[in-house]
Amino acid sequence: MVVLLLRPFTRSPKLLNLLNTCLLFLTLLDLFQKTYTLTQPFHLLISSPHLSCCNNVSAWPCPHRQAKDRTVNPSILFPKHFLLFIAIIPHITKLHFKFTLIPPPLSLCFYRSEKAILDFLSSQGYSQSFQALQAESNNSDFTPNPNDRHHNLLAKKWTSVIRLQKKIIELEGKIEQFQDKLKNTAFAPKASKDSKLLLPSAPSLHTLNQHRAPITKVCFHNIHSVIATASEDMTIKIWDSETGDFEKTLKGHTKAVHDICFDPKGQFLVSCSSDLTVRIWDSQNDYKNIKTLHGHDHSISSVCFLGPDKIVSASRDKTIKIWEFSSGYCVKTISGHSEWVRYVSVSEDSKLLITASNDQSVRVWDANTGECKHDLRGHDNVVECALIAPISTYQHIYNLIGINQRSSQPQTPGQFFVSCSRDKTIKIWDSSGQAVFT
Incomplete structure (x- = not known):
């Protein structure tokens, strides 16, 4: 119930605005009434240009409908109904509310908790526990009542806690996702060690959609x-890089295709698979499968051309095999890794091989003799890929590692090697076997 003491001029628009403001004020107070207690009376400050001073008019809560003394007990919860005494003055220009609300004191929380526990014990039939708690608590006169506000309060609170915990977990997960996006998004400042803001690259020209499983390798033709593209769907697909048009599907492998490579002249395409085979496809004869090479005892993870007349492959059987292109025979098997050989690559002059393995090592081999020239160790996890740096990159590597080297000095392939690992690092190695940059 609200009592307003008004002057006779209630038709004024400003008074109507004031009434609306008061109603909004009362509504806000009603929202807090179940949660907060008052520490002091409300003060309404009403000012007018016709007054030399401000009039302070107070509003007192009416706990349990007793407001004669117009005092506020801070420990009494603010009730739903209160009396508001306000004086209205013509030409009101300012209305200001000043009040302070605080959470209920701990004593009130304990009092309610005891009632909720007593209600739970009574509803579950724990009569002895109910009587014991009732005797020791301040609620000796408590009588369970299904219509009481404490009925099933524990169950409701427990459900609320579980719901809030679930919400907290969801929000924490979203925060982690957004933090990861902030760090890992391409060109984001936080994704860079020096926090430089990089310009994004141009949008993609085409999106090629045909494979039905993850794509394992993409290879460009040297000329055309x-x-x-190779995929775990056991197929190889040919595309036009200018138009993005799909041209052909090469079928023959019976398991996932892991690697593909065009020969230097671009006439032949070689592929390897988990079906233990290496297949050669003739691009000038509608990509016909002209040879299938057998010899590995486990999945073949990498393959490439070694010059114009040889093929080299790496397998999970811990070996590297060199094949003669014309006959399809294996002419050399290289062993040395103690785990799965994941990748093999060839130098520009086809004299060196480099391999990466699950044994956390990178090895450089003589392609003619099969001798291990370097055993590069320093990674702390599986090495996924390794390459022999082309001569054209040497000057950039010198600049990266801080060495002044003239480009006019004689340079040969095999001076630098690059490897990447699951330990989240990329290492550059020199011909002495030392990691010169990480």
């Missing part, structure tokens, strides 16, 4: 506008 052709792209070949």
Whole structure:
């Protein structure tokens, strides 16, 4: 119930605005009434240009409908109904509410908790526990009542806690996702060690959609506008790189295709698979499968051309095999790794091989003799890929590692090697076997 003491001029628009403001004020107070207690009376400050001073008019809560003394007990919860005494003055220009609300004191929380526990014990039939707690608590006169506000309060609170915990977990997960996006998004400042803001690259020209499983390798033709893709769906697909048009599907492998490579002249395409085979496809004869090479005892993870007349492959059987292109025979098997050989690559002059393995090592081999030239160790996890740096990159590597080297000095392939690992690092090695940059 609200009592307003008004002057006779209630038709004034400003008074109507004031009444609306008061109603909004009362509504806000009603929202707090179940949660907060008052520490002091409300003060309404009403000012007018016709007054030389401000009039302070107070509003007192009416706990349990007793407001004669107009005092506030801070420990009494603010009730739903209160009396508001306010004086209205013509030409009101300012209305200001000043009040302080605080959470209920701990004593009131304990009092309610005891009632909720007593209600739970009574509803579950724990009569002895109910009587014991009732005797020791301040609620000796408590009588369970299904219509009481404490009925099933524990169950409701427990459900609320579980719901809030679930919400907290969801929000924490979203925060982690957004933090990861902030750090890992391409060109984001936080994704860079020096926090430089990089310009984004141009948008993609084409999106190629045909494979039905993850794509394991993409390879560009050396001469023509052709792209070949390998997939775990056991197929190789040929695309036009200029238009993005799909051209052909190469079928023959019976398990996932892991690697593909065009020969230097671009006539042949070689592929390897978990079906233990290496297949050669003739691009000038509608990509016909002209040879299938057998010899590995486990999945073949990598394959490439070694010059114009040889093929080299790496396998999970811990070996590297060199094949003669014309006959399809294995002419050399290289052993040395103690675990799965994941990748093999060839130097520009086809004299060196480099391999990466699950044994956390990178090895450099003589392609003619099969001798291990370097055993590069320093990674702390599986090494996924390794390459022999082309001569054209040497000057950039010198600049990266801080060495002044003239480009006019004689340079040969095999001076630098690069490897990447699951330990989240990329290492550059020199011909002495030392990691010169990480």
